[in-house]
Amino acid sequence: MRFELLQPRSLAEALEMKKDYRERAKILAGGTDLLVLLKDGKLRAQAVMSLGRLSELNFIRSEGERGVAIGALVSHSDVAASRIIQQRCPDLAEACAQVGAAQIQNLGTLGGNLCNASPAADAAPPLLLMDALLTLASARGERRVAIHDFFLGPRRTVLEPDEILQEIFVPQPVGRRGATYLKLGRRKAMEIAIVGVGVAIHLNGSDRIVSECRIAMSSVAPTPLRARRGEAIFANQEIRDELIEEAAEVAAEEASPISDVRATRGYRLDMIRVLCRRAVREALARARNHKAEGWR
Ligand SMILES: Cc1cc2nc3c(=O)[nH]c(=O)nc-3n(C[C@H](O)[C@H](O)[C@H](O)COP(=O)(O)OP(=O)(O)OC[C@H]3O[C@@H](n4cnc5c(N)ncnc54)[C@H](O)[C@@H]3O)c2cc1C
Known part of the structure; x- marks a missing residue:
């Protein structure tokens, strides 16, 4: 398994790299899905772009009455342990606490769980229940996609080859x-x-x-x-x-x-x-x- 390792230091730099490499560079978040595929030879990559240095994608932010914004790089452990998520989306905290086991929860990210597009993704049902909105970023700009429209099939999403999932927004349920x-x-x-x-x-x-x-x-x-x-x-x-x-x-x-x-x-x-x-x-x-x- 040989590939070029790309390590952007900012989202802007990552988007520029993705613009140039497109599908030739596979995005690596926690790697708990991607590395298994690469090791098993089920996926080939000329380059792997690690998002590990993009701290700007690692946040859980209350937006008051509007809802909660979650960066794509937040780990399942951090989602499950977050007081904000426990209060507002307890079922999402529950789902993330059931992903794999502690090691997988520490490495695996919410964004990776969605972008991997497994039919079995545990974080997907709670986010579907809450009509979550996904911000997809590229060097061309940003677009927001409803989670209902995101999955196309097993391991297939609406992500374009130059796009990165930036944020998951969970609107506040009423009542x-x-x-x-x-x-x-x-x-x-x-x-x-x-x-x-x-x-x-x-x-x-x-x-x-x-x-x-x-x-x-x-x-x-x-x-x-x-x-x-x-x-x-x-x-x-x-x-x-x-x-x-x-x-x-x-x-x-x-x-x-x-x-x-x-x-x-x-x-x-x-x-x-x-x-x-x-x-x-x-x-x-x-x-x-x-x-x-x-x-x-
Ligand atoms: C032993 C084991 C047990 C597991 N158990 C479970 C389980 O119980 N439930 C479950 O749902 N999953 C499980 N998984 C799968 C995996 O851990 C999760 O899907 C995890 O959330 C993936 O996140 P990651 O950050 O590791 O993704 P990665 O492996 O880094 O990436 C997954 C895919 O998403 C793409 N990607 C990642 N981040 C982005 C982004 N921000 N923008 C665009 N594309 C991106 C990558 O290019 C890749 O195609 C398990 C995996 C293992 C190895």
Whole structure:
């Protein structure tokens, strides 16, 4: 494995390098996905551009009532340990705390998790639930892309060859909200999800009526996705067991899982139903306990 190592000292310098090298230079953040592919010979690179010196991409910043901005280089450990994230996006903190194990969480970044575009990316469901916006930068300028439009397929995104993911912006959800992310693996650590399900529930004033329910899943289709038809079942309804059953069934219908070394398609469909039921109940309990703290 031989390649030229590029080590820009600023985002501006990195963008200039990416403009020149385009797809010939692969971006390295934590390297927990990229280096595995390079070592296994599944990917070839003339050059590798390390973002390690770009401290300007390593931040978690509250933007008050608007939401939270997270630099692409923030590690899973830092996301999981952040008080801001724990308060405002607890399901994202939960998801990052379930990526691999401590070593992977210390090295792996939120941006790398998204740009790698694995169907099993654990950070994707919570960010899909929150309608996150991604800032993609190039020497030509910046553009903002909704996370819903970012993934094109396994390991494929809308990133152009000269672009770098700079920031993930999580808008502030309105009202009383509870959310959770549940992941099923064959073991507790160092395991890619067999199925991951995130649910967010927004309550409508009272403790009973759901104004909105959102369901997002990983490892069940070529990209992480929202189960829009399953979500619609709860709109302006009081949550009852029959609705939970129906939504879990419909969410499974919206998935198109494959059979692979980790699980069969049939098992994955069963587990979507199980995790969906559990996640709805947990998100509902959290929404009911939600204290309307001001966002700082
Ligand atoms: C043992 C092991 C266990 C794992 N367990 C899990 C798990 O449980 N859940 C899970 O979701 N993942 C898991 N992973 C995968 C990986 O750790 C995560 O996806 C991690 O977040 C990748 O981040 P990184 O910074 O290491 O990315 P890198 O490997 O540096 O990059 C990944 C890809 O994204 C591109 N990229 C990175 N940053 C940017 C950027 N800012 N702009 C543009 N492109 C960029 C790179 O070019 C590359 O194509 C595991 C990996 C290993 C080796």
